[in-house]
Amino acid sequence: MSQVVSKVRTAKLELYRKQGKIHAKAVDGRFNRLRWLMVWLTQGIFYGLCWLPWEVSGQLRQAVLFDIAHEKLYLFGLVLWPQDALLLALVLLIAATGLFLVTALAGRLFCGFACPQTVYTSIFTWIESRIEGDHLARLQLDKGPWTAQKLLRKGSKHLIWLAVAGWTAITFVGYFTPIRELLPSLPGWKVGPWEGFWLIFYAAFTYVQAGLAREAVCQHMCPYSRFQGVMFDPATRSVSYDQERGEPRRAGSNDKSGDCIDCGICVQVCPTGIDIRDGLQYECINCGLCIDACDQVMARTGRPTGLIRFATEAKATVVWLRRPRVLSYALLLLVFVTLGAWVLSQRSPLRVDILRDRNVLFRETADGRIENAYQLQVMNLTETAQYYEVQLDGDSPFELVGRPAITVAAGSLAPLPVTLSADAAALPRGSHPVAFRVLSGDRRIREASTFQMP
Ligand code: SF4
Ligand code: SF4
Structure with a gap:
């Protein structure tokens, strides 16, 4: 029991x-x-x-x-x-x-x-x-x-x-x-x-x-x-035993036999316990320890090393690097690396989103001007507090009400209300493009929105 x-x-x-x-x-x-x-x-x-x-x-x-x-x-x-x-x-x-x-x-x-x-x-x-x-x-x-x-x-x-x-x-x-x-x-x-x-x-x-x-x-x-x-093809290099050279396995000093003396050391050193002489196996992790072991045996027996080595299934006729599979992976890698470098280079430590009050698109002031209200969500992605100012971008028929500015703590997001005004007679009815510039030192970001005229 x-x-x-x-x-x-x-x-x-x-x-x-x-x-x-x-x-x-x-x-x-x-x-x-x-x-x-x-x-x-x-x-x-x-x-x-x-x-x-x-x-x-x-x-x-x-x-x-x-x-x-x-x-x-x-x-x-x-x-x-x-x-x-x-x-x-x-x-x-x-x-x-x-x-x-x-x-x-x-x-x-x-x-x-x-x-x-x-x-x-x-x-x-x-x-x-x-x-x-x-x-x-x-x-x-x-x-x-x-x-x-x-x-x-x-x-x-x-x-x-x-x-x-x-x-x-x-x-x-x-x-x-x-x-x-x-x-x-x-x-x-x-x-x-x-x-x-x-x-x-x-x-x-x-x-x-x-x-x-x-x-x-x-x-x-x-x-x-x-x-x-599925990533392998006949030209993929992996640890392999040279059957032609090694077989028939040598016992004693028969010169007609192959180079393998059947000492079994390649199996003894294998961390997954397989015999590479049985051919490619999914258990093989390509660690190359059997190569180290067999090379020592070959050196001791006066035979050339490389009875077990990194080799391709297809012989020298296949060009190792010029294969559709390798070229496709290399090309994809290049595309992703280039894209990653570009995304990183374009990354701004300042982000701004503009929200508009959909219920009150505009309001008329006592002096006959039209105002639109916005809320800028200013996100400071740096590790220090930053002071941001808002300006209008380019020539614009609009005016900023006041001087909107805000200090945003490190790694935080803060809302900044901004109001624009325009002469009621200066623009036709409808929606007009407008762009804000948010500045901090030499950093700036441009965000577009619209101004609604009644
Ligand atoms: S170490 Fe080399 S010689 Fe020894 S059994 Fe393995 S393949 Fe044969
Ligand atoms: S390469 Fe490593 S895992 Fe594969 S047979 Fe040789 S010793 Fe074993």
């Missing part, structure tokens, strides 16, 4: 893994170094950026902050508002098209080197190897009985994993609540309900995904691994 329970528990923990827990052998080589370079780069940015201060008008604020409560996104000197949704949509389109382009060119490069799942699994596996030893020691420890030493090693590993997952969650939430305010609120758990939820959820998510589920996420949960096949 206890065996059945233990099997069920193991099955749950293994999270649908068919072949048991994978303890990949460590391997050094150019792809492994590149992988770790990406870990340092991406995590250096992720863990560090939320601590970077940014000075605005003598005041310091977090350089990158998604202030959901106030509907603002701070990106260094730039403050984006909900009105900048087009810009954010373009950034997402650029990221997606860039990913498609990389996939069409070199397969699942993102999965192997930059995907958070791969990056955190690398970190968690590294911690595991420091505590439990190399892949053979870990396998032995897993199979062995529960001793005090096993308990200590496993317990320490899970504690450190939880600490890393906890710090990752704090960093993540620190991009939504200023991290310098979040951190002091943690010891007494004085965080808000949403912060509390995301701290617990994200920590648990990181711990389960990177520590327990690992490659099962790539194999069974990631939707991207399923649909990225």
Whole structure:
């Protein structure tokens, strides 16, 4: 009975893994170094950026902050508002098209080197190897009985994993609540309900995904691994085994056999536990670790390296870059980048909307003039208070009543009533175009409206 329970528990923990827990052998080589370079780069940015201060008008604020409560996104000197949704949509389109382009060119490069799942699994596996030893020691420890030493090693590993997952969650939430305010609120758990939820959820998510589920996420949960096949074509480069060169696999020193000595090291180093010699498989994340491993074997056996390498399904006859799929993605990327740059360059830190009272289109004054009333909604998108003046744009038969002006607080919207008047005899009946200029220093914006004559 206890065996059945233990099997069920193991099955749950293994999270649908068919072949048991994978303890990949460590391997050094150019792809492994590149992988770790990406870990340092991406995590250096992720863990560090939320601590970077940014000075605005003598005041310091977090350089990158998604202030959901106030509907603002701070990106260094730039403050984006909900009105900048087009810009954010373009950034997402650029990221997606860039990913498609990389996939069409070199397969699942993102999965192997930059995907958070791969990056955190690398970190968690590294911690595991420091505590439990190399892949053979870990396998032995897993199979062995529960001793005090096993308990200590496993317990320490899970504690450190939880600490890393906890710090990752704090960093993540620190991009939504200023991290310098979040951190002091943690010891007494004085965080808000949403912060509390995301701290617990994200920590648990990181711990389960990177520590327990690992490659099962790539194999069974990631939707991207399923649909990225549509971005592949015969000229897409991906990690492949050279069948012609490698087969028949060599045993002993038979010169007629291929270059593969069937040592199985390429399988032992694979984080997803597959045998690349069986051909392209959706589980392969293109991490290149089997290339590193096999190149070492080839060097040791005096054969040329590259038995496993990044290669295209079609041979040299297909020009790698000149393919309709690649050109389409590249063109789309160029269009989105150009559009994004243009939208950014046209972005004004001042926005004005003109509202008119639809019930009272005009009124007649005692001295026989016609007046129209407007309300200008002045939105200051800068991070300092601004003084705005309103003028009429160009030659105009109208006059401003008074000198409408307003000071609008940083990142705020304020209504400014404006009245225009015209000589009753100067214009025919009906609607006449009019344009306002709203000025602040050297910044100005023009807004058009109409003037109604009785
Ligand atoms: S590492 Fe190379 S030689 Fe060894 S089994 Fe894999 S493909 Fe064959
Ligand atoms: S087959 Fe090679 S490239 Fe693919 S996941 Fe395994 S080690 Fe990485």
